[in-house]
Amino acid sequence: MAYRGRFAPSPTGPLHFGSLVSALASWLDARAHGGAWLVRIEDIDAPRAVPGAAEDILATLARFGLHADEPPVWQSRRIARYQETLEQLKATGLIYPCGCTRKEIADSLLHAHARNTTLAYPGTCRDGLHGKPARAWRLRVPDGQAAVMTFEDRWQGTQTQNLATEVGDFVLKRADGQWAYQLAVVVDDADAGVTHVVRGADLMDSTARQIYLQRCLGVPTPEYLHVPVVTNDQGEKLSKQNGAIALDAETPLEALGAAARYLGLELGSAGHTTPEGFYAAATSAWARRMGVRKTGR
Ligand code: GLU
Numbered sequence: 001m002a003y004r005g006r007f008a009p010s011p012t013g014p015l016h017f018g019s020l021v022s023a024l025a026s027w028l029d030a031r032a033h034g035g036a037w038l039v040r041i042e043d044i045d046a047p048r049a050v051p052g053a054a055e056d057i058l059a060t061l062a063r064f065g066l067h068a069d070e071p072p073v074w075q076s077r078r079i080a081r082y083q084e085t086l087e088q089l090k091a092t093g094l095i096y097p098c099g100c101t102r103k104e105i106a107d108s109l110l111h112a113h114a115r116n117t118t119l120a121y122p123g124t125c126r127d128g129l130h131g132k133p134a135r136a137w138r139l140r141v142p143d144g145q146a147a148v149m150t151f152e153d154r155w156q157g158t159q160t161q162n163l164a165t166e167v168g169d170f171v172l173k174r175a176d177g178q179w180a181y182q183l184a185v186v187v188d189d190a191d192a193g194v195t196h197v198v199r200g201a202d203l204m205d206s207t208a209r210q211i212y213l214q215r216c217l218g219v220p221t222p223e224y225l226h227v228p229v230v231t232n233d234q235g236e237k238l239s240k241q242n243g244a245i246a247l248d249a250e251t252p253l254e255a256l257g258a259a260a261r262y263l264g265l266e267l268g269s270a271g272h273t274t275p276e277g278f279y280a281a282a283t284s285a286w287a288r289r290m291g292v293r294k295t296g297r
Helices: 017-033 053-063 079-092 102-114 163-167 181-191 201-217 252-262 275-290
Strands: 004-007 036-041 095-098 136-139 148-153 157-162 170-173 196-200 223-227
Touching (some): 004 196, 017 036, 017 196, 017 223, 017 252, 017 275, 036 053, 079 095, 079 170, 079 181, 079 201, 136 201, 148 223, 157 201, 163 201, 170 181, 181 201, 196 201, 201 223, 252 275
Parallel strands (some): 196 223
Antiparallel strands (some): 095 136, 136 170, 148 157
16 A cells, blocks of 8 residues: 555644654655655644634645645544444444543542542443433443554554553543544544554554554554654643744744754754755655655555
């Protein structure tokens, strides 16, 4: 299958250094493979979306020379696909409506914690709503050995998560009517034919859920690479909320050079003179570091 990678920003603010690192890493991986690079705007979380942020991110990417090979995909225009997928899962009995409020779940987790058992969703509504109104839709995860998901991360090595004990049946459509990130990302990556996911390690914890959902839907599982998350002095992930500053689009080479250094890439002097020089040097450095050969696959 031909290589297809993507960058999937949430429009909650302008592109900052942390998101530039993810964008650059996914772009370099696509170029090093000789593959395609796509951009998807993850704007379905309406309460968190900031008006104008998506356009701003797209303009900054263009200013930095990170051009996508196809027009951007907007999640907000793909709601019908998410609904269709939910119906498909309903028909197989893999999902069920859940009537639990946040408080009920928190209380039962506290209770479980006191007994020193699992912190995952306890499966209260698995066998019925107990007279409560349906609020969210959850995907049933397997029990026992089948719940143990293992995958090879190209940067971080072998990862294992037990979906039953560490996660529990997870939400695909939220109580507030919003589509869950887990459902949207799996449907979108599959529909776009994404073969390689390169993103920040803050999403590592979601990957086992996404692989499980891919199997339920019978779609291929991409390769995964999670780059270390950029943190501030307090060790928190950079975000608009904790004061990450927007990138200066007037001096792209400076920020790109810093992002490449963060990824451990040795560029040599040619990498610092022009954007073209930077991208050529960074693509070869990435290919060397990750052991990638240009095959288009
Ligand atoms: N929209 C997510 C974010 O900005 C990224 C999702 C992904 O790459 O799978 O954190």
